[in-house]
Amino acid sequence: MKSQGPVARARELREALDLFNYQYYVLDAPTVPDAQYDRFFRELQALEEAHPELRTPDSPTQRVGSAPREGFREIRHKVPMLSLNNGFSEEDVLHFDRRVREILQREQVAYACEPKFDGLAVSLLYRDGRLDEGSTRGDGETGEDVTANLRTIRAIPLRLPLDSPPPLLEVRGEVLMEKRDFEALNRAQAARGEKLFVNPRNAAAGALRQLDPALTAQRPLSFFAYGVGEAVGWPIPDSQGELMERLAQLRFPVPSERAVVQGAEGLLRFFSKMSEIRPALRYDIDGVVYKVNAFSQQQELGFVSRAPRFALAHKFPAEEALSEILDIDVQVGRTGALTPVARLRPVFVGGVTVTNATLHNEDEIRRKDIHIGDQVWVRRAGDVIPEVVSVVLAERPPQARAFVMPSRCPICGSRVVRSEGEAASRCSGGLYCPAQRKQALLHFAQRRAMDIDGLGDKLVDQLVDSGLVRTPPDLYGLGLATLADLPRMGDKSARNLLEAIDRSRETTLSRFIFALGIRNVGETTARDLARHFGDLPALLAADGESLQQVPEVGPVVARSILDFLGEEHNREVIDRLLDCGIRWVAAPALAQRPQPLAGMTLVLTGVLPHLSRDEARARIEGAGGKVTGSVSKRTHYVVAGADPGSKLERAQELGVPVLDESQLLSLLNQDLSKS
Ligand code: 5U1
Numbered sequence: 001m002k003s004q005g006p007v008a009r010a011r012e013l014r015e016a017l018d019l020f021n022y023q024y025y026v027l028d029a030p031t032v033p034d035a036q037y038d039r040f041f042r043e044l045q046a047l048e049e050a051h052p053e054l055r056t057p058d059s060p061t062q063r064v065g066s067a068p069r070e071g072f073r074e075i076r077h078k079v080p081m082l083s084l085n086n087g088f089s090e091e092d093v094l095h096f097d098r099r100v101r102e103i104l105q106r107e108q109v110a111y112a113c114e115p116k117f118d119g120l121a122v123s124l125l126y127r128d129g130r131l132d133e134g135s136t137r138g139d140g141e142t143g144e145d146v147t148a149n150l151r152t153i154r155a156i157p158l159r160l161p162l163d164s165p166p167p168l169l170e171v172r173g174e175v176l177m178e179k180r181d182f183e184a185l186n187r188a189q190a191a192r193g194e195k196l197f198v199n200p201r202n203a204a205a206g207a208l209r210q211l212d213p214a215l216t217a218q219r220p221l222s223f224f225a226y227g228v229g230e231a232v233g234w235p236i237p238d239s240q241g242e243l244m245e246r247l248a249q250l251r252f253p254v255p256s257e258r259a260v261v262q263g264a265e266g267l268l269r270f271f272s273k274m275s276e277i278r279p280a281l282r283y284d285i286d287g288v289v290y291k292v293n294a295f296s297q298q299q300e301l302g303f304v305s306r307a308p309r310f311a312l313a314h315k316f317p318a319e320e321a322l323s324e325i326l327d328i329d330v331q332v333g334r335t336g337a338l339t340p341v342a343r344l345r346p347v348f349v350g351g352v353t354v355t356n357a358t359l360h361n362e363d364e365i366r367r368k369d370i371h372i373g374d375q376v377w378v379r380r381a382g383d384v385i386p387e388v389v390s391v392v393l394a395e396r397p398p399q400a401r402a403f404v405m406p407s408r409c410p411i412c413g414s415r416v417v418r419s420e421g422e423a424a425s426r427c428s429g430g431l432y433c434p435a436q437r438k439q440a441l442l443h444f445a446q447r448r449a450m451d452i453d454g455l456g457d458k459l460v461d462q463l464v465d466s467g468l469v470r471t472p473p474d475l476y477g478l479g480l481a482t483l484a485d486l487p488r489m490g491d492k493s494a495r496n497l498l499e500a501i502d503r504s505r506e507t508t509l510s511r512f513i514f515a516l517g518i519r520n521v522g523e524t525t526a527r528d529l530a531r532h533f534g535d536l537p538a539l540l541a542a543d544g545e546s547l548q549q550v551p552e553v554g555p556v557v558a559r560s561i562l563d564f565l566g567e568e569h570n571r572e573v574i575d576r577l578l579d580c581g582i583r584w585v586a587a588p589a590l591a592q593r594p595q596p597l598a599g600m601t602l603v604l605t606g607v608l609p610h611l612s613r614d615e616a617r618a619r620i621e622g623a624g625g626k627v628t629g630s631v632s633k634r635t636h637y638v639v640a641g642a643d644p645g646s647k648l649e650r651a652q653e654l655g656v657p658v659l660d661e662s663q664l665l666s667l668l669n670q671d672l673s674k675s
Contacts, residue, residue: 010054014044016040018060018158020036020037025154025222058130064151064217069212077142078230082306084307085304085308085311085313088315093290093312097263098264100301103309104297110260111262111266111290112241112292113267113291114288115257115274116287116313117283118283118285119177120136120176120205122143122150123170124170125170126165127168130165131151131157134149134156136208149209149216152217152221153175166234169228169231172225174224174226176201177219177220179281179282182199185219200283201351208221222253224254224255225254226255228247239293239295240292241293257277271288284351287315289313289314290312292311320377321377322376323347324373325374327342328370329343330410334438334439335439338424339361340362341359342388343356344357347378356386357378357387357388359403365403368391371400372401372402373400374391375392375395405418409427409428411435415429415563415567416428419560420559430570431574432569432570441455441469441472442457443515443517451504452475452497452500452504459497471573472573473580507583508530510530511526512536513539520557528550531622532551533589539565540571540574597624597667598624600624601636603651604616606641606643608639619664620664636656639660640659
């Protein structure tokens with residue numbers, strides 16, 4: 001046999017190794033001893049070494065070929081990777097079948113049933129029969145290029161066993177880790193003193209996202225195919241059942257636990273059979289998938305948003321377990337919302353050990369009547385956050401304590417407030433509270449607020465994490481040397497940032513009010529407040545009644561403003577900001593101001609010679625006018641600059657008077673001088 005030329009021999013070895021691989025990893029039925037596999041493998045390696053031109057990417061020796069990478073490239077799926085509608089009860093299944101029959105106008109429909117793998121959906125693209133690209137599902141439209149990692153999975157063919165392979169075939173399925181492999185992996189981790197993986201799904205996800213394929217190769221991943229995306233030159237069979245047969249012929253692993261059944265009765269029988277055998281399966285599943293079997297019927301049924309109407313994922317009920325509420329802590333989120341979190345006696349449920357569960361808010365705790373010390377049922381399904389389902393009231397110990405929402409923020413000590421009609425309690429120390437620091441700074445710096453160009457997420461993280469900035473006034477004390485020393489910063493960026501910070505000192509009152517991040521005070525309300533009060537001291541002195549005289553400010557917004565300004569910590573930060581030289585042009589309060597444009601509606605179009613859009617709008621609004629986006633019969637004036645566009649034409653059609661910038665200014669001034 002060895003008298004063959006190297007080309008023919010390499011080909012023979014490759015085909016034999018592919019087959020052994022398939023028998024071992026897909027069929028779980030090896031036909032040769034490991035030693036023979038190794039001998040063939042080494043012979044092929046030696047041949048490829050001696051004749052590098054024989055080394056093809058689909059060779060069994062090339063599974064772990066490429067070097068570690070920096071990150072994953074994005075791949076746009078040729079056909080979107082869909083998500084499935086979920087069903088949780090027999091009723092959901094009956095409803096699904098009824099709807100399918102109604103649309104297809106059939107008495108009974110045949111369905112293909114499969115396990116719903118608890119793994120990671122991937123797409124494998126074969127060009128001319130060779131695995132060319134493999135990607136994760138991502139958001140369904142775009143995934144990550146994990147080709148090198150997928151190539152290390154022995155159950156995935158690198159080459160389709162066809163003499164004339166199709167130009168393009170996209171196979172879809174799920175990467176997972178079998179239970180026995182997961183346990184062995186964790187035993188090895190424990191022996192090395194390394195961290196254990198929580199469950200097979202997490203272990204598989206971690207392995208697939210390794211930047212170094214050599215590390216993925218060390219993790220025992222498996223794969224099951226269940227569908228096809230794009231196919232060119234590969235005639236798609238008529239049904240899902242046949243498709244699975246064809247995928248199996250191409251040596252893709254397909255689950256043997258699958259069936260084609262008739263009607264809802266068949267679906268429910270499959271479900272109960274799978275529920276029974278679930279513990280004995282080699283892999284984790286979280287339900288079963290039903291698909292209308294005939295592809296012609298699938299096409300007729302189509303999609304609703306991103307989920308096919310022809311398929312349903314029937315999920316197993318979420319696992320529940322008994323635990324105990326050891327305590328209830330309160331966490332403060334980035335926006336200041338206080339969330340009570342139950343500290344639980346550790347309990348294994350839904351594949352992980354659960355020690356915490358969110359209790360959402362005070363009302364939820366009352367509704368479920370949860371006390372500290374209670375025995376509770378805890379539920380966890382899939383990747384969702386664990387929840388407390390119910391209390392075992394009969395077991396309530398005499399020393400059980402009710403939960404009381406703290407009146408002061410556990411992080412910064414500011415007052416905790418709860419607005420009418422809101423479930424959440426919030427910390428009122430928005431500008432000061434460490435939990436809200438990053439959010440407050442980002443809000444403060446954004447373009448529509450203080451407009452500090454270059455102060456984005458990453459830089460805020462750096463500034464806060466390094467302790468350089470705690471509250472917004474700290475920004476104005478930053479020095480060049482300190483900034484330039486930050487990683488990835490450099491002298492030029494530091495200078496640019498300092499300039500942007502310096503420029504932001506010159507602002508408007510409405511921007512400043514918006515920048516404070518008062519709950520329920522958006523840009524428009526900030527503008528209304530600025531117009532109404534004219535300057536900051538008047539706003540700071542306002543009571544609930546005077547606040548509600550501002551248009552669109554009702555009791556809820558007024559309460560938010562009072563809570564915020566009533567918090568001493570926030571006042572201190574505002575004072576410090578003013579000390580940093582932040583300034584604006586104050587105006588008399590609206591009540592004392594002439595209103596030459598009161599009740600008038602104006603439209604701005606084109607570029608004005610001196611005033612920016614924002615400035616023109618501010619002046620018009622300051623004079624009592626309103627600026628809208630489109631011209632109608634009710635428009636009083638259109639103010640037009642250079643390149644005005646269709647709004648000017650519309651004004652002329654409707655006979656609306658058109659002003660240029662100087663006419664607008666004189667209208668404002670003229671009326672001002674009259675008053
Ligand atoms: N077993 C299986 N899982 N799964 C997931 N089949 C299957 N099919 C899917 C998905 C998202 O989608 C097709 C119905 C398009």
